[in-house]
Every structure is written in structure tokens, then in C-alpha cells.
Amino acid sequence: MKGPGLRRLVLFLVCCWGFFAADAAHIHAQQRAGRTKPVPLIMSRIGSSVLFPVYGNVYPKGFYYVPVNIGQPPKPYFLDLDTGSDLTWVQCDAPCISCTQAYHPPYRPSDNLVKCKDPLCAALHSSGPHRCEDPDQCDYEVEYADGGSSLGVLVKESVHLNLTDGNRISPQVSIGCGYDQMPGLSNHYLDGVLGLGRGKISIVSQLQSHGLVKNVVGHCLSSRGGGYLFFGDSLYDPAHVTWTPMSSEYTNHYSPGYADLFLGDRTPASRDQLVIFDSGSSYSYLKAQPYQALVSWLKKELSGRSLREAAEDQTLPLCWKGKRPFKSLLEVKKYFKSFALSFVDGWRAKTKFEFTPESYLIISLKGNVCLGVLNGTEVGVDNIIGDISMQDKMVIYDNNKQVIGWMPANCDRVPKSRSVKM
Ligand SMILES: *[C@@H]1O[C@H](CO)[C@@H](O)[C@H](O)[C@H]1NC(C)=O
Numbered sequence: 001m002k003g004p005g006l007r008r009l010v011l012f013l014v015c016c017w018g019f020f021a022a023d024a025a026h027i028h029a030q031q032r033a034g035r036t037k038p039v040p041l042i043m044s045r046i047g048s049s050v051l052f053p054v055y056g057n058v059y060p061k062g063f064y065y066v067p068v069n070i071g072q073p074p075k076p077y078f079l080d081l082d083t084g085s086d087l088t089w090v091q092c093d094a095p096c097i098s099c100t101q102a103y104h105p106p107y108r109p110s111d112n113l114v115k116c117k118d119p120l121c122a123a124l125h126s127s128g129p130h131r132c133e134d135p136d137q138c139d140y141e142v143e144y145a146d147g148g149s150s151l152g153v154l155v156k157e158s159v160h161l162n163l164t165d166g167n168r169i170s171p172q173v174s175i176g177c178g179y180d181q182m183p184g185l186s187n188h189y190l191d192g193v194l195g196l197g198r199g200k201i202s203i204v205s206q207l208q209s210h211g212l213v214k215n216v217v218g219h220c221l222s223s224r225g226g227g228y229l230f231f232g233d234s235l236y237d238p239a240h241v242t243w244t245p246m247s248s249e250y251t252n253h254y255s256p257g258y259a260d261l262f263l264g265d266r267t268p269a270s271r272d273q274l275v276i277f278d279s280g281s282s283y284s285y286l287k288a289q290p291y292q293a294l295v296s297w298l299k300k301e302l303s304g305r306s307l308r309e310a311a312e313d314q315t316l317p318l319c320w321k322g323k324r325p326f327k328s329l330l331e332v333k334k335y336f337k338s339f340a341l342s343f344v345d346g347w348r349a350k351t352k353f354e355f356t357p358e359s360y361l362i363i364s365l366k367g368n369v370c371l372g373v374l375n376g377t378e379v380g381v382d383n384i385i386g387d388i389s390m391q392d393k394m395v396i397y398d399n400n401k402q403v404i405g406w407m408p409a410n411c412d413r414v415p416k417s418r419s420v421k422m
């Protein structure tokens with residue numbers, strides 16, 4: 001693979017047993033003194049949202065992260081924003097067998113292990129065998145599409161969250177304490193991953209079951225870098241959002257199901273492509289056939305123009321250079337057209353997701369313009385709408401209504417809550 005880009009799309013989530021017994025023993029020892037704390041009575045704030053600032057960019061950084069305060073006393077962690085996986089985990093001194101480069105010292109667990117029989121532990125292993133090698137702990141292993149992985153145990157810990165109504169909450173949630181990590185291709189500083197997928201273990205699903213916010217995740221990533229992330233449904237007017245139902249067939253990821261690819265023509269260049277939305281992927285991906293169609297179309301559109309292919313620029317597989325180095329996408333927009341994926345859903349109207357030049361191109365550090373849509377077949381993934389194509393849009397995953405929505409937005413400015421202050 002030429003350029004990096006694919007970060008956090010879970011391929012496997014399996015229970016680990018047998019050869020991790022030695023590591024488990026240490027964790028087990030800590031648990032003996034553990035006891036369960038009473039669950040505090042929490043007032044329902046379901047009308048409010050949790051809001052986080054987001055840092056990072058598509059290029060050159062290639063990832064986005066969110067600062068989250070975890071533990072008692074609270075300590076800060078920078079977690080990779082990932083709607084492509086469910087589990088939130090932090091690098092953990094349990095002790096750490098293999099921790100990767102991090103922004104902050106690893107999390108230290110206290111007597112707070114989640115038991116193997118816990119429903120959340122069972123939910124975590126719903127796709128594979130769930131065996132309780134040690135009833136006092138819940139082992140997990142996640143592996144991401146970029147080859148990175150984390151292995152650890154679930155712990156119950158407080159996370160400190162700011163609500164848009166001005167209040168702060170510190171609910172107890174189950175997160176992973178990762179004591180054995182392998183870096184992926186996109187090897188970058190990482191304290192952990194904020195898993196925002198559709199599974200029950202997702203932090204937002206847990207917050208909803210505590211009666212705190214609705215199981216709705218939204219992000220707004222700015223093309224200038226940064227942006228914001230929210231949980232709950234009080235920061236947008238649903239009437240202004242383009243909605244499409246989530247696939248009931250393909251439930252592992254946020255997917256509206258199948259789409260046709262339109263490249264300027266009225267007849268689709270490619271049909272019935274399964275598409276997923278994944279904030280853990282900085283670029284977008286198309287499978288070999290639609291990718292080939294897109295590349296041919298772009299080359300045809302550019303023939304006779306002043307852009308030339310720049311094979312020497314290794315930033316991404318396909319780059320073009322102008323007479324002079326480009327500084328901004330504004331200078332090249334005029335050479336490129338928009339294209340679209342049109343979702344074939346159960347509803348009467350088809351829903352279009354448009355790719356404007358800004359949402360599929362980058363300007364490399366060498367001043368060339370490069371295609372930010374990559375060949376998914378080459379890396380073994382389906383069609384992915386990644387961060388590059390979600391920039392300057394609010395993208396909303398409503399797990400209660402089972403819909404995905406998007407609308408144009410200024411992601412540089414955090415919106416005011418629409419809900420009444422409590
Ligand atoms: C939450 O609010 C406090 C007080 O306004 C602020 O210091 C803190 O940085 C906020 N945390 C996040 C994650 O936004």
C-alpha cells in the first residue's frame with residue numbers, strides 16, 4: 001500500500017484464551033480485593049448532548065483524536081475517533097507488556113475488572129466464542145484493518161463528560177485496559193481508541209442505558225483541521241439533515257447498504273456497491289471496479305488540461321502536478337467535477353452522497369493534487385466513506401432510529417444546543 005490512510009476498522013474481535021493466561025494472572029491478583037460499588041442514582045438528561053473538541057486532519061496527520069478525561073482522579077487521554085469499531089480502550093499499565101508510543105502515561109487500573117459473566121462482556125464477544133477462562137475478568141482482543149491491535153481486559157471506570165446544558169457528568173462505563181498493543185501501518189502517537197460503532201459495548205450505547213444521552217453519534221470534521229464530536233441529538237435540526245436507513249443486513253458497521261456510483265452520467269458507472277461510513281479511515285476507498293471507473297473518468301476529464309500525472313509524488317497512488325506547485329485546493333477545483341454515491345434503499349427517494357473536489361482531493365506537501373480515494377481491493381476492504389469525504393459536513397449516526405444522516409456545516413464553530421437549559 002502506497003499511502004497510509006486506513007486506520008481503525010475492526011476486522012476481528014475475538015476472545016483470547018490459553019496463551020494469555022500468564023498476563024491474566026496478574027490482573028486476576030488485583031481483582032481479589034475488588035468489590036462492586038453501588039450504582040448511583042442519576043437524573044435523566046436524555047435531552048442534552050455530550051460535546052468534545054476534535055483535533056487532527058486528513059493530511060498530513062492522517063488521523064483525528066478527541067481528548068477524554070478518564071479515572072479517579074481524572075487523567076487526560078487522546079483517543080482516536082473511530083466509528084468503525086465498538087470498543088473504547090486505553091493503553092494500560094496492568095502492567096503493559098507492549099505499549100505503543102503515546103501522548104500520555106498509560107492508564108492504571110484499580111480493583112475495577114468487569115466479570116466474564118457481565119452482559120457487556122458477552123456483547124463484546126457476540127460475533128465469536130465467549131469462553132470464561134477466568135470468571136473474574138473479561139478478556140478482549142481487537143484487530144484493525146491497518147494491522148494494529150490491542151489486547152486487554154475490560155474495566156469499569158468513570159469518564160468525565162461535558163454536557164451542552166453546562167452540566168458535567170462522570171458515569172461509570174466499561175472500557176478496555178489494553179496491555180498488549182501492536183502498532184498498525186499508520187503508526188502514530190496513540191493513547192487509545194474511542195469506539196463509536198453500532199455495538200452494545202460502544203460508549204454511547206452505555207451512556208444511553210444509564211439514561212444520560214441518546215445513542216446518537218455525530219461528528220463535524222473541518223477541512224482546516226479539527227472540528228467537534230457529539231453524543232445525543234440536541235445539536236442539529238433533523239429537518240435539515242439528509243437521512244438514509246442503516247442496513248439491517250450488514251450490521252457490523254455504519255452502512256446504508258448498497259449504492260450506485262454516478263460519474264457525471266445519468267447511468268451509473270458501477271452498481272450495487274456496499275458502502276460503509278468510517279471516521280477511522282482518513283481516505284475513502286472504492287473496490288477495484290468502481291475505483292477503475294473513477295480513475296478512468298478523472299483521467300478523461302483531465303485530458304487536454306494543464307495537469308500532468310506526477311508519478312514521482314509518492315504521497316498517494318495518483319497525483320497530478322501543475323505548471324507551478326499548488327498551495328490550495330481552490331486553485332485546482334475548476335479542473336475536477338463532483339461525483340456521487342446514490343443509495344438504493346427501501347425508501348421511495350434515493351439518497352445521494354456527493355463527493356465535491358474538496359472531499360476527494362488533497363494538496364500534497366510537494367504542491368501536487370492527489371486523489372484521496374484509494375483502491376479498496378488492494379487492501380482488502382469494501383467501499384468506505386472516510387474522513388476526507390465527510391469534511392465540512394455534520395455526519396450523524398442515529399442508532400435508535402437506525403439512520404445515517406449528513407448535512408453541510410461549518411465545523412470550525414461548535415453549535416449552540418437546541419435543547420432548553422435545565
Ligand atoms: C469540559 O469543561 C471544562 C470546564 O469548562 C473544561 O475545562 C474541559 O476542558 C472540558 N472538557 C472537554 C473534554 O471538553
Ligand SMILES: *[C@@H]1O[C@H](CO)[C@@H](O)[C@H](O)[C@H]1NC(C)=O
Pocket residue numbers: 288291292295375377378
Ligand atoms: C486495484 O487493486 C486490485 C487488487 O490489487 C488490482 O487487481 C487492480 O488492478 C487495482 N486497480 C487499479 C485501477 O489500480
